[in-house]
Amino acid sequence: MQPLEVDQIRASFVNCSRGEAKTVTVPGEVPWADRDFLGWRDPKAPARAYLVLPYEGEVIGLALRAAPPARSRVSSNMCAFCSTTHRVSDISLFSGRRAGKLGREGNTLGTYICANLACSRYVRREIQPEIPQPNEWLTLEERIERLEDKVHRFVARVLESR
Structure with missing residues (x-):
């Protein structure tokens, strides 16, 4: 991912008001080269989260909300973006307003x-989840491509009515 300035990040949000975008706490140092998207949770309000990524020639930002941890009998769940299996407490339901009329x-x-929101790091195996992962024979490039495809599909659904 190409480095972005704070103003570019704030201007990228498509599912919140300009006023809300101005209040976003933007992270400091980001290792841009190893990220497929910029994802972070607001340290001042942990239920708030943000995704910013290049999408079809522009930079798109999404404001999201994290649901409280689920109480479940299930012990693990899989990330819809990076396909990493985690303990249920390490997976969150993130939701955001849709863009445009529907939002x-x-x-x-x-x-x-x-x-x-460390999917890029899990895909590159920079960090390991706490539970064993199923065997997967995809190359690094294939894992990155799968991650980008899944994130782009989510963004496309958010943007449908824009």
Whole structure:
């Protein structure tokens, strides 16, 4: 991912107001070269999360909300973006308003992803989840391509009515 300035990040949000975008706490140092998207949770409000990524020639930002951890009998779950299996407590349901008319009508879209939004790092195996992973024979390039495809599909669904 190409480095972005704070102003570019704030201007990229498509599912929140300009006023809301101005209040976003933007992360400091980012290892841009090893990221497929910029994802972070607001340290001042951990239920708020943000995704920013290149999408079809522009930079798109999504404001998301993390649901409280689920109480479940299931012990693990898989991230919809990076296909990493985690303990249930390390996966969160993130939802965000849809862009455009549907978002103004109150429609949201959600998906279960890594609670720390470190999908790029899991795909590159820079960090390991706490539970064993199923064997996977994809190359690094194939894992990155799969991650990008899944993130882009989510963004496309958010943007449908824009």
